[in-house]
Amino acid sequence: MLVLISLILSGFWFLTNFPRLGLIKVILSYLVLSYLCSIHLTFVGVAVVDGVEAVYCDSSNKILESRQDWVKKVFDNDSQLLEWYKHECFNIQPSAFRARIVSLKQQFNQSEGFYILQTRSGCEWEESTGEKFGFLKYGYNGEDFIELDLNTLSWASLKPEADTTKQSWDADRNRTKLNKVFLTDICPERLKSFLEFGNSSLQRTVPPSVSLLQKSSSSPVSCHATGFYPDRAVMFWRKDGEKVHEGVEIGDILPNDDGTFQMSVNLNVSSFTPEEWSRFDCVFQLSDVEKIIVTKLNKTLIRTNWKEKMTKETSGRSRLREGRGHLLRPVGLREGRQEKDMLWKRDRDE
Template sequence: MKGIMLLPLFCHVVSPVKHSLKIFATTSSGVKNFPDYVGVGLVDEVQWGYCDSISKTVEAKQDWSQKMFEDDPQYLEWCTQQCVLDQYDHKAHIDILKQQLNQTEGVHIFQMMNSCEWDDETGEVNGFVQFGYDGEDFIAFDLKTLTWIAPKPQAVITKHKWDRDRAHNERWNYFLTQQFPEFLKKYLDLGKSSLLRTELPSVSLLQKTPSSPVSCHATGFYPYRAMMFWRKDGEELHEDVEHGEILPNHDGSFQMSVDLNLSSVKPEDWRRYECVFHLSGAKNDIITKLDKKVIRTNWGKTGILTLQCLFNCIGMPFMHCECFVLVPVSPSEFPAGPVIGGVVGLLLLLAVCITGVFIWRRRDNGFRPANSSDPSSFEISEVRDAALN
């Protein structure tokens, strides 16, 4: 079968026994100074492998995957061959689509998302493969009928062509439901010391200004199968609540937040609200009471800007940028020189990153253009988050 950087997509459902393997591949046309092809592999949202058209080899991103390749050079060679095959295959798809859509120039992006999810208690396996073109859903595989679904009229020609190739569709079925789950089980066993660990987060209440929503922010947790919500008098709230995405940290852990709009909450009712963090596999939830005394804010204070905040400020007028202060300090204690130097350096780094943001991101099981003001576009690698969150 052509190309194998495949991955499972997961629903926003928390389960203590479900594991996922995902592969994202992005191929571009008309983009200068950037690899024509980039592939990224993840297990339970942790990046384990990377490949691009410049290096033309698979690079291990975890200690366990590095050891896997060292112990089995033939497997590394096989993965590398799949990476190279994907490059030629996807490049051909772009050429075909440009002809079909009468496109002669400009930047064009072709993406593939492969996925497999395995429940280690029930043995249930779910597979998924979807392709996107220029930031929009293009075509997806239906495992039940072994046919292709075309969400746009432009994809109907491709659907009919691929539906006729029954042998190729059978190979997709075998790969997504049998071979891919075996890869997932193998990776979980090899990396069990890190992939199957449980780490609880630190949870903080953050607020930009007295009129801003209060954000309940959890960081440093693992695995990614977690959920967080606000509740009042023991009942989960759905109104005046905004849930953030689960985002990766650079140390392999994760972070997430949920905001509560306080505009309709009376001061005397604050004690009735609390933030609940639930981690899959953990015995107890982390409960944080809504209390003004513990809220961290930069209102009227000087503090250290966070990288997350700087990403949020991309594209905004400088004076309109408000940032959380995670470590409030007094003006006399504030290390102005080092911090200002660091912030300037970070801003320069962001400016460089922005020039290369052409990749398309995936959200809600679909593709959409990347937003340079979205911090998740820059986590782990531009391509990984371009396709993932």
């Protein structure tokens, strides 16, 4: 099993270009937004394990919280690890990011304003072979900037403007060696401590609830899956058993508040004849799970706001015609709209 821990200090620029993505079984990511506006630095981070929020860091308000029970067990078992995270969150990283942003502002002769420095770093660990891989990459103001090559122990510019920074950072050999030690030695140990207590939770699979949704009669039909875990899943439309690409829009996998995920895949049905509908179905499959969930394209199964609205309006008119023993009486006016906008309340015999 290949597991990955990635320390990501990032704002709008994270979750892209993970190394060896196709082999990843478990991901631990620290996502941190750090920006400098005038003299005020904001440094907020979230540790995400396989897409599940694990630890929350807010250096400005001195907050470090465990978001999962198994993370609390990790910290209860290793108080020094908890102190390490606090020290990184409250002291080391905010100070380092402030200094680097100020340096970059001076390098580019930038005035006061809003500046973002992001970094993504971490390690992969192949449990069966013991192989370890590290990576470290910076972004500045939302663009790739510079990254560390652990094979040559040198920095690589990702844009011409980073050449000056590369020269300066290459000269700091001690810092580069410390980065290598963290990425290839310390980082995998951090990962193992989380897996020791969280592996059973991280390796679980939860199937989704799948629904067909449509905003209006002319809108695409959306096949929506929610509540699944982990976030490694595929979803697509088929016609006569063959995968369809034309007229299909696949959405991103997004997190739910409970640690599960959701995704949608839309199908343009505007040109379909009634006979064609029965030839389509939606397929969902979790990674490493053989079973697939198939949902037939059926008009009677589609949930849509416009149908519900029509049903409510029709039902409302019927009740007014029939009366059913209820009276509607005005109880007040909406403030500022006294012409026609009245609130109504139903009187009932009690």
